[in-house]
Amino acid sequence: MTAPISEQLNADELLESGQRKMEWARQHMPIMGSLRESFEADQPFAGERIGMAMHVEAKTAILAEVLAAGGAEVAITGCNPLSTHDDVSVALDAVDGVTSYAKRGVDDKEYYEAMEAVIDHEPTITVDDGGDLVFAIHEDYPELIDTIIGGCEETTTGVHRLRAMDDDDALEYPMFAVNDTPMKRLFDNIHGTGESSLASIAMTTNLSWAGKDVVVSGFGYCGKGVARKASGQNANVIVTEVDPRRALEAHMEGFDVMPMDEAAAEGDVFITTTGNRDVIVEKHFEEMSDGVLLANAGHFDVEIDLEALEANAQRTYEARDGLQAYEMPDGRRLNVLAEGRLVNLAAPVSMGHPVEVMDQSFGVQAVCAREIIQNGDQYEAGVHNVPDELDREVAEIKLEAEGIEMDSLTGTQEEYMDSWQHGT
Amino acid sequence: MTAPISEQLNADELLESGQRKMEWARQHMPIMGSLRESFEADQPFAGERIGMAMHVEAKTAILAEVLAAGGAEVAITGCNPLSTHDDVSVALDAVDGVTSYAKRGVDDKEYYEAMEAVIDHEPTITVDDGGDLVFAIHEDYPELIDTIIGGCEETTTGVHRLRAMDDDDALEYPMFAVNDTPMKRLFDNIHGTGESSLASIAMTTNLSWAGKDVVVSGFGYCGKGVARKASGQNANVIVTEVDPRRALEAHMEGFDVMPMDEAAAEGDVFITTTGNRDVIVEKHFEEMSDGVLLANAGHFDVEIDLEALEANAQRTYEARDGLQAYEMPDGRRLNVLAEGRLVNLAAPVSMGHPVEVMDQSFGVQAVCAREIIQNGDQYEAGVHNVPDELDREVAEIKLEAEGIEMDSLTGTQEEYMDSWQHGT
């Protein structure tokens, strides 16, 4: 059985570093700060147990401690074998009301054992990033489902999996699709994934964006973010898509659109954001130039077919920290960042999404968790959109924290918007 | 009773000019060209009567002639007293199967009489831009409703009015909300309204965007388009909003966000895109600098309170074609473009949305009209979203016309997207 992280590692050495990281995050997460205040006063989670499987680094830690501050008993583990910051995990484990099992570099067996340790707390709420926790519960611990009130899912990919479960009538408690809210999609995906993926690639390689041909696969919210931010650094962006409207949208923003079969020979850098598998495969490797960079900004490490690349390479070596070079028989070197895992999380220099955008996503997580407690009985089993007023609530907290004022509708204006008896 | 336009005006003088304009539009509307081919072959509208109230200029004329080519008897009038191009109206009236009653510069009485002339054709399908036609029918010709199969509405504002009717159970036949489709919102509103509003303002004033403080009211699709395109011309953009998430979205794109009470003193140019009334009112005029420009890119001319401006001005004069100067008692001059009507339509130099974006919107209109005929009985009275496959169909036609190729999902990829039994 997996033990809490503080019993696994030399906590003393890691604690201060983890606390320092959490302190930095705390300072730059005004939404969480505001929610902590109200949760401390109201104790909405008193008596509840919250199980979490997320990327355990400083920002997530603040979400966990804010839920704990609201009265919950929180148990957490990682949702990716490489994304845990051990020092943060230790510092989080030291927080009152939180137990952390997350450790970096676990193998598959350890990964699922840590998840079981979380499940062993018999959570009444689950918070997921990718869906592994909710899936493990449905698969292996169906007896727990009765006592689970509901849960939240953070990512596109996780929501996709949940909807597929739901379509099969296999999802047995209500889950909020946090990923699909405006507050998540518009900020986390566009700004968070966009900025942090590019900065991670730049810092891992010491290369420049200016004048580079950057192939972005997928023009969903993440792809838009990557494409626009790359363009904002003077890259020449090429988009590949499978959806005609997104393809057209990319074209109308001024990006080149073409199939990957054609883009393979054009790109200097390739960034996948599709959430699908086999986006870049053997036939594409054959077309690529010497020195290309291959990175993934989608959830799972299946977008670039690394097995095929490995099989075709005559030699592979770590050319830089976090960058594996595959030397092809003809001498071309294809450089894969972060083993094809989420480049903004798994590259050695990476720290995941920027603090501020996670503040927004986690703000939605926190108010959804509160909603589950307060009104959980009103939601049937299945995937639920986050109620609009919760999403708006988080936006309002953020604007207030930033000191941004808006207009408000006058009575006359509200009436006008509701009326229809007026003509040209 | 309003007569067809060719009987009202000296058609001979206007015909060639109108036909030349239509020819230009036809060349740059590949989606309409493709649909014409299939409609000519299939005659989906044989025996149907289509009543239209739209901005009658060259692009709309192509929609009308394509519907007529599909077998419809089309009757059309304007949806705005100032937006009709008389030469195009004459040329359209000369098209087989089309009768046009639209004339520029009509007064209120004439405006509604022309609408009645259209209604007098007893349309089986209605196509609206702002909702005036559907509203007139419900108000004054309820006896026609039984024979109307359905209709389409082009604009945000019109859809808003229809939804309000629908909420009151007052909408008695099915209407497609064309405005709400991705193909409309993402292209027409963002690129069409954005580019054409700015170009109209620049050409009316001979002024530059570089370094200007441009206040954009509303950060919906139109507002986003105006704000981004203005920023792309090196303006410094300030956004006013009433919705917290849109305000936050504007802030996160790097725009200043503030209430109009504050923005009034900051702006060099003000562009309203809210769809609401009284966005810029008396207290704002008082704060504005000498020489500001005031323009509206929302549907109706109610966003800027011109009555209050008129009442406060000591003198007004036409400073340029399409630009009225209001001289305040303290000598400041506030310059209103196009009488506060849609600046990209009503300014003298304006020709409305660019041809290509209207090709997309009208492509959706045309396939929706076809859907009404083919499957109209499947839609209840009320507002309906455009079925996604129709919207996709138009996107695919466009991509093909542009020679843009995409990827398509492999069987393995489709399976992956549908599955959920796989973990990290």
Added chain:
Amino acid sequence: MTAPISEQLNADELLESGQRKMEWARQHMPIMGSLRESFEADQPFAGERIGMAMHVEAKTAILAEVLAAGGAEVAITGCNPLSTHDDVSVALDAVDGVTSYAKRGVDDKEYYEAMEAVIDHEPTITVDDGGDLVFAIHEDYPELIDTIIGGCEETTTGVHRLRAMDDDDALEYPMFAVNDTPMKRLFDNIHGTGESSLASIAMTTNLSWAGKDVVVSGFGYCGKGVARKASGQNANVIVTEVDPRRALEAHMEGFDVMPMDEAAAEGDVFITTTGNRDVIVEKHFEEMSDGVLLANAGHFDVEIDLEALEANAQRTYEARDGLQAYEMPDGRRLNVLAEGRLVNLAAPVSMGHPVEVMDQSFGVQAVCAREIIQNGDQYEAGVHNVPDELDREVAEIKLEAEGIEMDSLTGTQEEYMDSWQHGT
């Protein structure tokens, strides 16, 4: 002999329209306003005669009247047969101290006769836009050179001609290269040419920039402006160049760079800004797609080989105002805007550079004219850079007019910038 414009045209009809245009320009030219005040007080040009050959429209008229306000006798004609606004020419002719000979649509003979009429005033200062006036004087009126103190030239092309003359020792009085100043190049060329060329093309064609492949020939200041502003409207920009550093600069900004032989087949719109001839020639026309737009934003109408196009076309017709269609034997239509002349001046909807950027250029012209009077004897015959302090003076006037404050160097900082005895 050419008579003043007021004697050629029915002045009464045109005067008010011209005065209204000048009034608008005057309001938006704060630099000229500030200089007028000082010139009226100081009368720097008392007793001088200033000959001008410029695009005679509202902004230029303000320069002429400000010079006249400083005591000069001003005689002016056009520098392009199509760019004169007759109403402004009439209104300018009515200004005290100014005689205007400029008329729109003159033939070659009339064009040079009007120039002779200006020369007949025996100017002591010449102000040129393209160099025609200074060249005519050197060629045909060498006897006047002795009494000419100096002159100013506005454009890249004119300065280029003057430098060529200077290299041949053929330039016999001092000329300020106004074009080469930061205040001209950075604002007029980049923002002025960029914005107004694009707006002119958009309004002439009613087409959109979003998603268009726009080929920009030349990546000097004008080309940079056109390319960046087009990109800011979501066009996909392709640059052609003959200079390796500019080519590299375009590449590093993220634009595609290729030879015109290749770009010809790619572009939807072609905009020349090179100042050279034969940029787009017969072999390129053969490669172009149906419906392309061809426009010139360089000084002379020699960049696109219209003779070859005419010779190859099977039919030509005016497809829109200001747009001539050339139908090739294979049916493709190539559309030339404004007869290949400066599109932001010669298109029917065009009004030349925006008012504000001309305020800056003309500010430099005005202080250079003052410098010629005050210190003309210190300049030898030949091309001279505008003294840096004059250019700075204009920048300071503009900042003050815009209410923009800056930092100023402290004594310690000035000392630091001048010192070199400090290490790492």
Added chain:
Amino acid sequence: MTAPISEQLNADELLESGQRKMEWARQHMPIMGSLRESFEADQPFAGERIGMAMHVEAKTAILAEVLAAGGAEVAITGCNPLSTHDDVSVALDAVDGVTSYAKRGVDDKEYYEAMEAVIDHEPTITVDDGGDLVFAIHEDYPELIDTIIGGCEETTTGVHRLRAMDDDDALEYPMFAVNDTPMKRLFDNIHGTGESSLASIAMTTNLSWAGKDVVVSGFGYCGKGVARKASGQNANVIVTEVDPRRALEAHMEGFDVMPMDEAAAEGDVFITTTGNRDVIVEKHFEEMSDGVLLANAGHFDVEIDLEALEANAQRTYEARDGLQAYEMPDGRRLNVLAEGRLVNLAAPVSMGHPVEVMDQSFGVQAVCAREIIQNGDQYEAGVHNVPDELDREVAEIKLEAEGIEMDSLTGTQEEYMDSWQHGT
């Protein structure tokens, strides 16, 4: 006396890491690769000794090895106490013909001792980055000046110091101002400084640019780069300047311009690029918000007055690696990155300018060094601009390496550009 780095550190541990870094740089520096080939063949530096004081990391190492490949004996040390990568220094020291004395974290005394060790090689050519080497020679080793043929200087700041020396007639051998070439300024300063400064700040802080108010001090080439790239990441940029034309240029690009006294209260992030001292001082610290970031992208660490900050803080602590927090008496925390040194070099995650832009700068350095040998006697003592044909040569090498083709002038075009006898 300072020993070569390999004798100071445990070379075995560092060698492989340094060589791996150099190999990566070598792969992405096509200009250096091309020059190495020609230098190896021609041995232009046979018998020469080149003394270098530069940031010793992988890219610089490639310059040093290319010069050595051309026959030079190269001695190198750092030009900044914190910017040396020890592993690269060791690997470089192991290159034939190169001795490296550079070590990270030296104190002032060690810094100058290492410089003396370089000087002890009695260089015939000096290559500087900031001017410390040339200054030390003039100050302390005037006897060497006779045998020095010439040198190159890389930075704005160094050139500034050299020009000040030159104005005092104190510079006694010819120095090429590499910094001032188009190939350096347009790419290294704009793209290199811009991208790498922002990525360093983002990765050091895990914060986002979207929606941040970023104050950029100085709108020279570096400042333009930082401002534009920050804007490209959706920051709201505020510029402070002391030069009216640059201030106006910033304003016309759409940035806010204001004095630092005002900007201090507005900014979330402050980035100095002025090359001057005391840009942000005590009175500004007082106005700043809690949590601001302070970073320097100018050469020396004098732009932010850290002494005053230290004196005013009640507590300071390292909040993150490379980020010192200064807690003010009122509780506000001001966060200084990289001790106020060049943030893109001195932050722990930083690797200096991107490889590709240094390839261009160093290409100019290398051909200038070659020019000194080939034509050094044609240059007098003092600062010299890099001959234009050398700068062009490097651009051409780069374009060829990137596979970018250009147009070339026809005979008719060249003649046209040289002629002036043609009119409108």
